[in-house]
Amino acid sequence: DAGVIQSPRHEVTEMGQEVTLRCKPISGHDYLFWYRQTMMRGLELLIYFNNNVPIDDSGMPEDRFSAKMPNASFSTLKIQPSEPRDSAVYFCASSSLRAYEQYFGPGTRLTVT
Amino acid sequence: QQQVKQSPQSLIVQKGGISIINCAYENTAFDYFPWYQQFPGKGPALLIAIRPDVSEKKEGRFTISFNKSAKQFSLHIMDSQPGDSATYFCAASTQGGSEKLVFGKGTKLTVNP
Numbered sequence: 228d229a230g231v232i233q234s235p236r237h238e239v240t241e242m243g244q245e246v247t248l249r250c251k252p253i254s255g256h257d258y259l260f261w262y263r264q265t266m267m268r269g270l271e272l273l274i275y276f277n278n279n280v281p282i283d284d285s286g287m288p289e290d291r292f293s294a295k296m297p298n299a300s301f302s303t304l305k306i307q308p309s310e311p312r313d314s315a316v317y318f319c320a321s322s323s324l325r326a327y328e329q330y331f332g333p334g335t336r337l338t339v340t
Numbered sequence: 341q342q343q344v345k346q347s348p349q350s351l352i353v354q355k356g357g358i359s360i361i362n363c364a365y366e367n368t369a370f371d372y373f374p375w376y377q378q379f380p381g382k383g384p385a386l387l388i389a390i391r392p393d394v395s396e397k398k399e400g401r402f403t404i405s406f407n408k409s410a411k412q413f414s415l416h417i418m419d420s421q422p423g424d425s426a427t428y429f430c431a432a433s434t435q436g437g438s439e440k441l442v443f444g445k446g447t448k449l450t451v452n453p
Contacts, residue, residue: 269446
């Protein structure tokens, strides 16, 4: 199994630009999570899906952030417009109701200048 | 209520020593308490987890101690090795852990040779 796949691994963009982060969960997993990690705030849950349906988006910082899961094997996190304070490492994780463990991807390091 | 407080923020231990990281929570509905290990440039990975029906769980050199009445749990790493140098996160969840995890802020462990 390839594990959770995220792309790109690194993204550098200018303030005001749209950023799209992508995630492919582990096959067969029915939960998908988006996290943001910074030194100041640690690991924050932004949103999670169950069977492609958003369950809790209370961690999404503001309307500039949106996430979609059009099918069981793909999810996107979009920031539009991006701001320097969005600079962070964004992780995608997936899990199964039977397994409990959340498997994290390698992360996308976003830098907004 | 949803917070998990973790201490210390950083820890330096000599090879062969014992590393101890502590976490405290408020929400008595939490019923799953995992510890995740994160190496630089990688996503967090599950290390060990415990449910509140037991007071201790051991896997190799890693032990979780759980005190339900005090709402505290801790990770003990026996015979700490330089390869254990990483950031450790405690977390808590309701509904068995398959859904939303609340993470502590993390402890950066350095094991000196």
